[in-house]
Every structure is written in structure tokens, then in C-alpha cells.
Amino acid sequence: MSETSLTPPEASAAAPAPAQPGLLERWRARVAYQGLSLGAVCALVTLALLLGNQFTRGQIAAQQQEDQLAVLRQVLPATLYDNNPLAEALTVQDATLGAVEVYPARRGGQLTAMAFRVSTIGYGGAITQLIALDRDGRILGVRVLSHKETPGLADKIEVAKHDWITRFDGLSLGNPPLEQWKVKKDGGQFDQFAGATITPRAVVKGIVQALQFQVRHAVELAQPQEAKP
Structure with a gap:
């Protein structure tokens, strides 16, 4: 009896080699x-x-x-200058405030006013103000540029939310006297906010520092500045 192969015909054929991967x-x-x-x-x-x-x-x-x-422009009236205060900015070294960047306002080459930044510490951190003074030391305007005070409680220092910051316009270091440059709680003439005394106290302190800075450097700032190349 002959043996029958159990291997399928297709299995006997050689399997194709797997394709080689390309380069x-x-x-x-x-x-x-x-x-x-x-x-x-x-x-x-x-x-x-x-x-x-x-x-x-x-x-x-x-x-x-x-x-x-x-x-x-919010603190410097346009009628006071015909220059670009930003382009003519200068840095003044001060023994109390350190390096202060001053933006001089000039008309016909003569100094009429100046603006500069001052920072003090409030309840939540630094309060940075832009303060403008005329050449006689009168306040032209004050604006708070940045702060981290409690929203709804101490943010009345922002002009968009309250007019408190505008009440300093026209005042100077002698008007009122120096001892009155405090909030009422400290014996001064400026209102504080209900439940938030630290914030307005810091703002008033910054304004006083700006007024005193202007007095210390009045002669230096009044000097004509060399044009920048």
C-alpha cells in the first residue's frame, strides 16, 4: 500500500523572503x-x-x-511742554530713593514740570505711582500705575474707581504743612478707606517722597540737558 503525503501542495513551495526595510x-x-x-x-x-x-x-x-x-498726559497738561518727556528721560541718583527716572517737561527749552515714578509698600506689596510736579513743586497729578491691594477694599487708589487720588492736585510740600501729610488716623488731613488704612498711608508717603525728591534736585533738574544722539 503506497503512502499518501499529508503535506499540502502549497506548503511544499518555498516561502518568499520578507521585504527588507528601506534606507x-x-x-x-x-x-x-x-x-x-x-x-x-x-x-x-x-x-x-x-x-x-x-x-x-x-x-x-x-x-x-x-x-x-x-x-x-493724564498728569502732565499738554500746554506745559513741547518736547517728548519720554525721549528726554534722565536718571537721577538720590540718597533716599536710589535711581529715579525723571521725565522732564520743557517748553521753549525751559523746564516747566517733571514726572517720575515712586514706589512704596502697601498692604499687598509695592504700590508704584506716577507723580507730576510743576517747577515750583505743586502737584499736577498722581496716578497709581500698579499695585496688589485688596480688590473692592483698597483699590480706591485707582482713578477709574474713585476720585480720591485726584485730591492731591494743586498741593505742595508746604500746602499743607509737612506734619499734615498723613491720613487722618495718623493726625493728618487725608481720608483713609474704611478697613484699609495701610494703602492710603503708603500712597501719601510716596507723594511726600516725590515732593522731597524734587526739592533736593531742583537745581540739577532745571539745568538744560544735552541732546541725545
Whole structure:
């Protein structure tokens, strides 16, 4: 009796060799390829950011200066100057306040007023004010530029929420006398806020510091400044 093969005919045929991966597929599996790919993506993103910054830098700078000028106009009457106080800004070293950036307002080359920033510590942190004085030391305007005081309780120092900050307009170091430059709780003439004395106290302190700074440097600030190249 002959033996019958149990092996299927197709099984006896030689199996085809598996396809070999191409060069690109072999490279993709390597760590070096992945590192190069990541590096290329990072380089492209960096280039895009640099180009974007290059094309928008001038526009951003112009907008920032316009924003600063808008704040200056709130405290410096336009009739007092024909120069650009920001462009003529100068830094004055002061024994009490350190380096203070001053924005001089000039008309016909003569100093008519000045504005500068002063920071004091309130309840929540630093309170930065922009204070403008005429050349005789009278307050032209005060604005709070930044603060971290309690919302709804101490944020009346913002002119958009209360007129308290405008009550200093027209005052000077001798009007009222120095001992009156305090909140009423401390024996002075300025109102404090219900439940928030530290904040207005810090603002008044900053204004006094600005007035005293102007007195200390009045002669220096009145000198004509050399034009910047």
C-alpha cells in the first residue's frame, strides 16, 4: 500500500523572503535620526520666532511708548511742554530713593514740570505711582500705575474707581504743612478707606517722597540737558 503525503501542495513551495526595510525606514529607527528631526523642528520654530520679533519689534516699541505717553498726559497738561518727556528721560541718583527716572517737561527749552515714578509698600506689596510736579513743586497729578491691594477694599487708589487720588492736585510740600501729610488716623488731613488704612498711608508717603525728591534736585533738574544722539 503506497503512502499518501499529508503535506499540502502549497506548503511544499518555498516561502518568499520578507521585504527588507528601506534606507529611510532604517534611519527612522535610529536615535540619531530622531535627535536630528527634533533639532530641525526646534531650529525652524526658533527662526520663526526671531523673524516675528524682528518684524514686530518696532511696532511693539511704538505702541509701548504711546501707552506711556497716554499715562503721562493724564498728569502732565499738554500746554506745559513741547518736547517728548519720554525721549528726554534722565536718571537721577538720590540718597533716599536710589535711581529715579525723571521725565522732564520743557517748553521753549525751559523746564516747566517733571514726572517720575515712586514706589512704596502697601498692604499687598509695592504700590508704584506716577507723580507730576510743576517747577515750583505743586502737584499736577498722581496716578497709581500698579499695585496688589485688596480688590473692592483698597483699590480706591485707582482713578477709574474713585476720585480720591485726584485730591492731591494743586498741593505742595508746604500746602499743607509737612506734619499734615498723613491720613487722618495718623493726625493728618487725608481720608483713609474704611478697613484699609495701610494703602492710603503708603500712597501719601510716596507723594511726600516725590515732593522731597524734587526739592533736593531742583537745581540739577532745571539745568538744560544735552541732546541725545
